[in-house]
Structure formats: structure tokens, C-alpha cells
Amino acid sequence: MTARPIAVVGASAAGLAAAETLRRSGWRGPLTLIGAEPHLPYDRPPLSKQLLHGAWEPEKLRLRTEEQLAPLDLDLRLGTRATGLDVATRTLTLDGAESLACAGVVIATGVAARTLPGTDRLTGVHTLRTLDDALALRGRLTKGGTPAGEGVAGGGGTRRLVIVGNGVLGCEAAAVARELGHEVTVVGIEGTPMAAAVGTDVGTLLAEEHRDRGVRLLTGTVEGFDTTDPGDGRGPQVTAVRLAPGSTSASGGAAGGTRLPADTVLVAIGSRPAVDWLTDPALDTTDGLRCDAYCAAAPGVYAAGDVARWDHPAHGRPLRFEHRMNATEQGMAAARNLLAELAADGPTGTGDGTPAPERRPFAPVPYFWSDQYDLKIQAYGLTAGADRVETPVRDRAGRRILALYGREGRAVGVLAAGLPPRQIRALRAVVADPLPWEEARERIAAATAAG
Amino acid sequence: MKITLDADKCCAAGQCVLIAPEVFDQRDEDGVVVLLDAAPPAAQHDAVREAAAICPAAVIEVHA
Ligand SMILES: Cc1cc2nc3c(=O)[nH]c(=O)nc-3n(C[C@H](O)[C@H](O)[C@H](O)COP(=O)(O)OP(=O)(O)OC[C@H]3O[C@@H](n4cnc5c(N)ncnc54)[C@H](O)[C@@H]3O)c2cc1C
Numbered sequence: 001m002t003a004r005p006i007a008v009v010g011a012s013a014a015g016l017a018a019a020e021t022l023r024r025s026g027w028r029g030p031l032t033l034i035g036a037e038p039h040l041p042y043d044r045p046p047l048s049k050q051l052l053h054g055a056w057e058p059e060k061l062r063l064r065t066e067e068q069l070a071p072l073d074l075d076l077r078l079g080t081r082a083t084g085l086d087v088a089t090r091t092l093t094l095d096g097a098e099s100l101a102c103a104g105v106v107i108a109t110g111v112a113a114r115t116l117p118g119t120d121r122l123t124g125v126h127t128l129r130t131l132d133d134a135l136a137l138r139g140r141l142t143k144g145g146t147p148a149g150e151g152v153a154g155g156g157g158t159r160r161l162v163i164v165g166n167g168v169l170g171c172e173a174a175a176v177a178r179e180l181g182h183e184v185t186v187v188g189i190e191g192t193p194m195a196a197a198v199g200t201d202v203g204t205l206l207a208e209e210h211r212d213r214g215v216r217l218l219t220g221t222v223e224g225f226d227t228t229d230p231g232d233g234r235g236p237q238v239t240a241v242r243l244a245p246g247s248t249s250a251s252g253g254a255a256g257g258t259r260l261p262a263d264t265v266l267v268a269i270g271s272r273p274a275v276d277w278l279t280d281p282a283l284d285t286t287d288g289l290r291c292d293a294y295c296a297a298a299p300g301v302y303a304a305g306d307v308a309r310w311d312h313p314a315h316g317r318p319l320r321f322e323h324r325m326n327a328t329e330q331g332m333a334a335a336r337n338l339l340a341e342l343a344a345d346g347p348t349g350t351g352d353g354t355p356a357p358e359r360r361p362f363a364p365v366p367y368f369w370s371d372q373y374d375l376k377i378q379a380y381g382l383t384a385g386a387d388r389v390e391t392p393v394r395d396r397a398g399r400r401i402l403a404l405y406g407r408e409g410r411a412v413g414v415l416a417a418g419l420p421p422r423q424i425r426a427l428r429a430v431v432a433d434p435l436p437w438e439e440a441r442e443r444i445a446a447a448t449a450a451g
Numbered sequence: 452m453k454i455t456l457d458a459d460k461c462c463a464a465g466q467c468v469l470i471a472p473e474v475f476d477q478r479d480e481d482g483v484v485v486l487l488d489a490a491p492p493a494a495q496h497d498a499v500r501e502a503a504a505i506c507p508a509a510v511i512e513v514h515a
Pocket residue numbers: 009010011012013014015034035036037043044045046047048080081082083108109110111128129130169274277304305306307321322323324325327367368369370371
């Protein structure tokens with residue numbers, strides 16, 4: 001009988017980190033990496049930044065070259081979707097047909113972009129999650145993307161982009177589209193952009209940056225789309241976004257009509273964890289795949305990255321992050337813990353006689369960044385869901401900001417922009433473990449005073 | 452061990468500096484990574500490999 005493989009489902013940041021860690025930690029058995037997209041593992045953060053801008057081409061986003069992947073000796077299944085998992089036997093179904101009985105499974109299927117009903121057949125309405133999404137949107141925003149005769153000046157003249165959703169992704173895309181010379185309107189349900197992620201203080205500052213660059217910010221709900229059918233067989237093309245009555249501009253005035261003319265629409269209203277294929281009742285898939293502190297969803301089944309909701313030991317509640325840094329760190333942690341579990345259960349095929357390591361709870365200091373215009377925002381810890389925010393540095397002219405986030409009397413997160421890297425690294429230590437609020441404030445003051 | 456950087460991709464996360472401060476630093480202006488030692492001694496190798504694996508922008512390449 002051939003040895004059972006460990007299978008990693010999802011060939012992106014978290015899945016790749018898991019696969020590499022399995023090899024580095026001594027797994028010599030077969031290793032299968034399954035990815036629904038046809039591309040070699042690539043990086044997502046540049047999709048809404050350098051790639052959308054046209055500064056980088058897709059090759060630059062590749063996380064590893066073929067030569068770097070070769071030593072991993074992967075059974076690499078690209079363009080292949082996992083469609084089921086039987087938890088008791090650790091058997092995966094691939095593309096609804098093939099069965100793959102595994103020694104262990106790491107699930108790293110990430111999240112998928114949420115869409116609005118009725119948009120899938122509309123030309124000009126886009127989401128931004130995959131490389132293919134980003135290339136399609138870039139095609140419309142950059143020169144030559146819109147064929148002549150669609151009522152748009154060919155060759156990169158100003159065109160109207162409406163972004164639905166004022167979260168981090170929508171704001172990043174707005175910045176790029178402005179830099180490319182488009183008229184940009186951002187519509188969000190929340191009054192302040194990015195408020196869900198960073199709170200209203202920081203969101204207000206970011207809103208000013210966007211307004212200064214000519215981005216129009218509106219609060220409202222999308223009711224539907226106006227379309228035209230150019231009769232070229234490609235179906236209806238979007239011409240406007242209709243807002244529900246009562247929508248306003250973010251500065252308080254009326255939005256000036258509830259019909260926003262648009263050549264292109266980006267729907268950036270968040271994401272859904274890619275768990276639809278996990279129907280085994282042994283798994284809890286409410287808001288991601290529920291895991292314990294070791295990233296285990298069931299015996300021999302681990303999860304990592306955007307899809308995983310696990311018990312963070314330092315925060316005492318289940319958390320799920322859609323941050324690039326977490327994808328790698330959790331991929332590594334899940335892989336190590338899976339191997340430790342398999343080793344404890346008996347012969348593993350690692351076969352080099354080293355004592356089995358212990359499983360360890362996964363307790364990272366979360367890290368997140370966002371680039372908008374020439375502003376780089378960096379945050380450690382938890383900035384969402386705070387019940388208290390203070391901004392000790394708020395220097396609009398110098399474009400510097402520092403914010404501290406608290407929850408239940410403790411400091412849990414810190415965000416900075418425009419500060420020297422040494423100071424930003426020092427802030428990490430302040431929220432590595434949730435400290436009492438006053439103590440954290442003093443340490444923040446000390447960290448930023450020491451130049 | 453020899454290290455090369457694709458510094459152009461660096462997002463200034465500073466994780467490499469936290470893990471291997473004798474090998475990596477960040478530029479003061481924009482936080483972009485700076486290589487202090489392209490051929491670090493053996494005692495640093497594990498830390499460098501860890502930094503290369505964790506870097507969220509795949510900037511650091513380690514050659515045997
Ligand atoms: C445009 C954009 C910009 C971002 N910018 C930032 C940023 O500035 N800073 C930051 O910290 N984070 C950012 N992020 C978030 C970051 O990219 C994610 O946290 C990270 O990619 C998560 O990695 P992952 O491997 O968990 O999931 P993903 O990268 O989503 O990968 C999951 C993979 O699994 C595949 N898959 C899904 N279902 C199946 C299945 N059933 N079978 C097989 N394969 C499947 C998918 O095709 C996908 O390739 C950004 C994300 C996007 C989309």
C-alpha cells in the first residue's frame with residue numbers, strides 16, 4: 001500500500017507556507033497541494049496596489065519560482081477544486097470525482113469576494129480577489145481597456161469608476177484609480193471609510209486624504225444598476241449605480257441624486273470564507289472553519305489563513321483574520337501541529353527518529369498593512385471591534401498618526417502611519433499581550449518619545 | 452549561505468528585523484529592508500530561514 005499523503009487544500013499564501021513547513025519539519029511522505037486557480041501560488045496584496053496600477057506584471061506576484069517549488073516534491077494539482085471532505089476517514093473529494101485518502105489535511109481555502117445579486121452577467125461590474133479579477137479590472141482602467149464605441153474616450157481618458165464598499169480594499173482601489181486619472185466615487189454603508197477595520201478616528205483622516213485627491217465619498221445603499229445593451233452579443237453593460245433614497249455625501253449634504261453614472265463598478269463589500277465545500281457535520285463552518293487553539297478543526301484536520309477561525313490564547317475568543325501576515329504564520333503553525341499530532345499517534349513516515357515535537361497553541365501578534373497613495377498604514381494586534389480608541393499622534397499636515405485600540409479595559413491594538421520603522425516595531429511589544437489600558441498608554445508615549 | 456533581496460517588493464513589515472536583527476534592518480525613510488550581512492555566519496542561519504519564510508512579501512531569498 002502506498003503511503004497516504006498529507007493534502008493541503010488552497011494553493012496560496014497559507015497553503016504554500018503549510019506545504020513548505022511540512023517538508024522543513026520532516027514530512028517525507030507524499031504531499032499534495034490542491035489549488036482551484038490555474039496559477040502557481042501568487043501574492044494577493046499587490047493586486048489592489050502595484051498590479052492594478054500597472055507598475056507590476058503578474059510574474060512579480062509569484063510567491064515561488066518553479067525551481068523553488070521543485071525541492072518540495074509536491075503533487076501539485078492546480079485548476080483542481082476540493083469538493084468534499086469526510087472527516088472521520090480524512091478523505092477528500094476532488095472535482096466531485098476523485099477520492100484522496102489522506103494522513104492529514106490542512107485547509108487553506110481563504111475567502112471569496114461577496115457580490116451583489118444580479119451582477120454576474122453585467123459587463124463592467126467587477127470584484128477584486130484573484131489575479132484574474134485584478135487583470136480584468138485593470139484592463140478596464142488602463143489604456144485600451146474599453147473598446148471604442150462604449151461612449152468612452154479610447155486610450156485612457158478620464159472615466160467614471162464607482163466603488164461599492166468603503167472598506168480597506170475599496171479605499172486602496174480608489175487611490176490607484178485616482179492616480180490613473182479616473183473619476184472615482186466610493187459608496188459605503190458606513191459613514192466613514194474603513195471604520196469597521198480601524199475605527200472612525202483613523203477613518204476620518206483617511207477620508208480627508210481621499211477627498212483631497214478628488215475622490216467622492218458617499219454613504220448609501222445600492223438599490224440596483226442601470227444598463228444598456230450594446231447589441232454586440234456580450235449582454236448588458238453597466239451605465240450607472242442606483243442608490244436607495246436617503247443616501248448622502250459623507251460630509252453630510254445630499255448626494256445630489258441617487259443615480260451615479262459609471263463606466264466601471266468595483267464591488268468591494270467584503271468576503272465569505274470558502275467553506276461551502278465542507279459539508280461534513282463534524283465541522284463548524286459558521287464564519288470560517290472553527291478551530292481550537294492549535295488550529296485543529298478535527299483530529300488530523302487543520303486550517304490556516306483567511307478561512308480559519310481559531311481560539312486565540314491571548315484574546316480568549318475565536319478570531320479570524322484576513323491579513324497576509326497571518327496566512328503565512330498560521331500556515332506554518334498548522335503544519336507543525338499536524339505533524340506533532342501524527343507523530344504522537346504513531347509511525348508517521350517522517351522516519352528520521354527525531355522525537356515528536358509538542359503541539360503548540362497559535363498565539364501570533366496580528367500584523368496588517370495598507371497602502372493608499374504614498375501613505376502606509378501599519379497595525380499590530382486587534383484594531384477592529386474596539387470599545388475604545390485614542391489617537392495620541394494625529395498630525396494631519398505631517399501625515400502622521402498613531403492610534404491605540406482597547407477592549408474591556410485592555411489595550412489590544414495599535415495603528416501607525418508616517419512614523420519611523422524603529423518606533424513602529426517598538427509598538428508591537430506594547431500589544432503583544434493585552435496590557436491594562438493605562439500601562440499601554442504610558443508605554444506608547446515612551447516608545448514614540450525615544451526617536 | 453547567501454542572501455538576496457527583491458527589495459522592490461518589500462512592504463516594510465519589519466518582521467525580518469524582529470527575527471534576525473543582525474542580518475536585516477529597515478531604511479528610516481520608508482521602512483524598506485536593508486541587508487546588513489549577505490553571507491551571515493552559521494549561528495544566524497535558522498533565524499534567516501525563518502525570516503525568509505515569514506516575510507509577507509516574499510522578498511528574501513536564501514541560497515544554500
Ligand atoms: C486585493 C487584496 C489586497 C490585499 N491587501 C492586503 C494588505 O495590504 N495587507 C494585508 O495584510 N492583507 C491584504 N490582503 C489579504 C491577504 O491577501 C490575505 O489575507 C491572504 O491572501 C490570505 O491567504 P490565504 O492563503 O489564507 O487565502 P487566499 O489567498 O484567499 O487563498 C485561498 C486559495 O484557495 C483556493 N481555493 C478556494 N477554495 C478551494 C477549493 N475548494 N479547492 C481548492 N482550492 C480552493 C483559492 O483559489 C485561493 O487560491 C489583501 C487581499 C486582497 C484580495
